[in-house]
Amino acid sequence: MSQTIKLSTAQTSALVLMRLFVGWHFLYEGVIKLYSPYWTAKGYLLSATYMKSFFQWLAGESMISIVDTMNIAALLLVGVALVIGFKTKLASIIGIGLLLLYYFAHPPFPGYPQGITEGSYWIVNKNLIEAAALMVIFLFPTSTHFGLERLFVKKQVQTSTP
Amino acid sequence: MSNDKKLFKGFSRRDLLKSLAGVPILGAVWYAGLSNTEKAKLEREFLLEKLNIKATPPPDSGPMSGEPLRVGLIGFGIRGEQLMRSLGFATQEWLEDMAKSSAENPNDKRLEDFKAQENLNVKLTAICDIFDVRAEKALRSFNSNGNTCKRYKSHLDLINSGEVDAVIISTPDHWHAPMAKVAVEAGVHVYLEKPMTHTIQETYELRDAVRKNPGVVFAVGHQHRQTQSFLTAMDAIAKNTLGHISLIMTTTNRNDDNGAWQYEIHPDASTSTIDWNEFLGTAPQIPFNAEHFFRWRKWWAYGSGLSGDLLTHDYDRINCILKMGIPKYVSASGGIYTHRDGRNVPDVMHINMEFPDFTSGGSQEAGKEKGMTLVYSATLGNQFDRGTLLMGHDASMELGNTLTIYADPRSTKYRELIKEGRIDPKVPIYQYDPSANGVDAVTSATAKYFADKGLLWTYRDGKRVDSTFLHIREWLSCIRNGGDPSCGIQEGFEEAITAHMGGLSYKIGRKIEWDEEREAIIALPGEDLDAILLNNEVV
Numbered sequence: 001m002s003q004t005i006k007l008s009t010a011q012t013s014a015l016v017l018m019r020l021f022v023g024w025h026f027l028y029e030g031v032i033k034l035y036s037p038y039w040t041a042k043g044y045l046l047s048a049t050y051m052k053s054f055f056q057w058l059a060g061e062s063m064i065s066i067v068d069t070m071n072i073a074a075l076l077l078v079g080v081a082l083v084i085g086f087k088t089k090l091a092s093i094i095g096i097g098l099l100l101l102y103y104f105a106h107p108p109f110p111g112y113p114q115g116i117t118e119g120s121y122w123i124v125n126k127n128l129i130e131a132a133a134l135m136v137i138f139l140f141p142t143s144t145h146f147g148l149e150r151l152f153v154k155k156q157v158q159t160s161t162p
Numbered sequence: 163m164s165n166d167k168k169l170f171k172g173f174s175r176r177d178l179l180k181s182l183a184g185v186p187i188l189g190a191v192w193y194a195g196l197s198n199t200e201k202a203k204l205e206r207e208f209l210l211e212k213l214n215i216k217a218t219p220p221p222d223s224g225p226m227s228g229e230p231l232r233v234g235l236i237g238f239g240i241r242g243e244q245l246m247r248s249l250g251f252a253t254q255e256w257l258e259d260m261a262k263s264s265a266e267n268p269n270d271k272r273l274e275d276f277k278a279q280e281n282l283n284v285k286l287t288a289i290c291d292i293f294d295v296r297a298e299k300a301l302r303s304f305n306s307n308g309n310t311c312k313r314y315k316s317h318l319d320l321i322n323s324g325e326v327d328a329v330i331i332s333t334p335d336h337w338h339a340p341m342a343k344v345a346v347e348a349g350v351h352v353y354l355e356k357p358m359t360h361t362i363q364e365t366y367e368l369r370d371a372v373r374k375n376p377g378v379v380f381a382v383g384h385q386h387r388q389t390q391s392f393l394t395a396m397d398a399i400a401k402n403t404l405g406h407i408s409l410i411m412t413t414t415n416r417n418d419d420n421g422a423w424q425y426e427i428h429p430d431a432s433t434s435t436i437d438w439n440e441f442l443g444t445a446p447q448i449p450f451n452a453e454h455f456f457r458w459r460k461w462w463a464y465g466s467g468l469s470g471d472l473l474t475h476d477y478d479r480i481n482c483i484l485k486m487g488i489p490k491y492v493s494a495s496g497g498i499y500t501h502r503d504g505r506n507v508p509d510v511m512h513i514n515m516e517f518p519d520f521t522s523g524g525s526q527e528a529g530k531e532k533g534m535t536l537v538y539s540a541t542l543g544n545q546f547d548r549g550t551l552l553m554g555h556d557a558s559m560e561l562g563n564t565l566t567i568y569a570d571p572r573s574t575k576y577r578e579l580i581k582e583g584r585i586d587p588k589v590p591i592y593q594y595d596p597s598a599n600g601v602d603a604v605t606s607a608t609a610k611y612f613a614d615k616g617l618l619w620t621y622r623d624g625k626r627v628d629s630t631f632l633h634i635r636e637w638l639s640c641i642r643n644g645g646d647p648s649c650g651i652q653e654g655f656e657e658a659i660t661a662h663m664g665g666l667s668y669k670i671g672r673k674i675e676w677d678e679e680r681e682a683i684i685a686l687p688g689e690d691l692d693a694i695l696l697n698n699e700v701v
Contacts, residue, residue: 020184020187023184024187024191027188027191027192027195028191028194028195030195031191031192031194031195031196031199032195032198032199034195035195035196035199035200035203036199036202036203037203053268053269056269079191080188083184083187083188083191084184084185084188085181085184145180146180146181146183146184147180147181147184148181148182148184149181150177150180150181151173151181
């Protein structure tokens, strides 16, 4: 679909900016958690208000270290990919998955406790909005315009036309 | 397109910039994240090192090896059942209920925890309960798996049977001291539920009996002494983290019938199933009354209300940390403001205890920091969690299963650190959650929000353990391996006298004074303090 749409430079630049910001956010979260020895998702998972048994299973003794490692790895992977513009489609999917997990552990559904949040939400919160942003990034890949993938695309073009 | 690079033939400078511009951003974000966490880590380590508070587990009690100890139980009511589970004996009914409950809810770990509990190597040889239904339930459940348990109709028969080395007493308060005294004098070890005594006179008598029988291991059932956060709090106080403590607030807040001692009355209760005279003992002689039997905590004749029943927990928790002993003055007020159901103990109560000479050390000039007040405030009509708070000149400590310390904005000790911005008085300088893997110096509001507020559990190496189990284990270890229980006769004496001063002040309506030299509560001429304390009329 994306190939059929011709975007203006401004439109592409705006999409690139959004990709960079989302990537930046993921990367920073991942780096902070990577270097914080006492960080764990346990509290967040144990306090889940929706799909409780699933999240509590993730927080269990046998799972939590795997969950923590996977979470950090996924945050870093998505962050690096989006910032440098490489495999951004795959990164978007992983990022959406991660954000939906965060979302469903504490969804702002009517009738569910909100706990401590930095704003007021109803059904839609920042996790969901960021997931939607990743959906846009998935559908309008910009890494051939700005990012490492530009190198590969160019090379392909180069070799196909000797 | 212009092309002047051999390496990237077909790429313009612009193309390369567009391809690789993300890399420096990546580096910058990574560097920012790394340096920020490093900085936070250094600040945290700096604070932890400066505070030097050790997360302290209690010393391990000794091995449970050797011949099994023969234990007898007096009083198989609600608490008696709980104590027996901690000893390793659960009723069939409870096991069935728990099996059903854990099948319905996999998160219910009560049965699993019970089965995983260490074997304390005891035989439950004797039981005494004056209600046939309870005694028979105990015999049905405990006469199995090689354990022979015999029922005794009277506590005297049980203690003198020669079949018990130790007894656990969980009866109404007015029977605590008389039973404990007989057992101690018979050379039988005693684990006695709180409050230690029901009258002032008994408190001295029981202390004398225990002192005269040093071979007997006597413990009072304040299981909070096993809670790891309390021991860590002790270290924080010893390191003078809080500075001089001028005020402590402890609370009990409950808002249901069970919490207000309105327990179920068994349908089979009657004079043919309950030995009513044995229940009454020295209490006013009244005709059989099932409500008095099952809900004895509601009357001064058998119980001691908020001052003896619940204040004692909170007082002992603070006394185990500060070792401040008996207050010089106690004043109390309260009333029956919710549960107007015939009870005569108050359901709202405030007890102020003054310790004018107590000091926990300070950071200001000598002599300035002296004197402390402990305020206990309780209601059985609302259960908002007000927690326990120790307020010092330099910092405040919230004390529960989790321990949290906040620096005071006007602290002398932390003045420089606050000025430099290294301490934010709104963010804890120390937080200890024994259920987590480590200590956390600076933490977020969210972490605080998740903090466990429960008091039934403590943690060993991150694993949840029943604190009553640890307390009973400590007592059994002292019997087997020597040593003194953490809540022995002296701690029990201080607890009981303090509770009685609270009850007296409520009854008399004036400030009650403790004469430390004479070790006596000061009475006015002609006053019989015990008679006032036990007076069963509604005030």
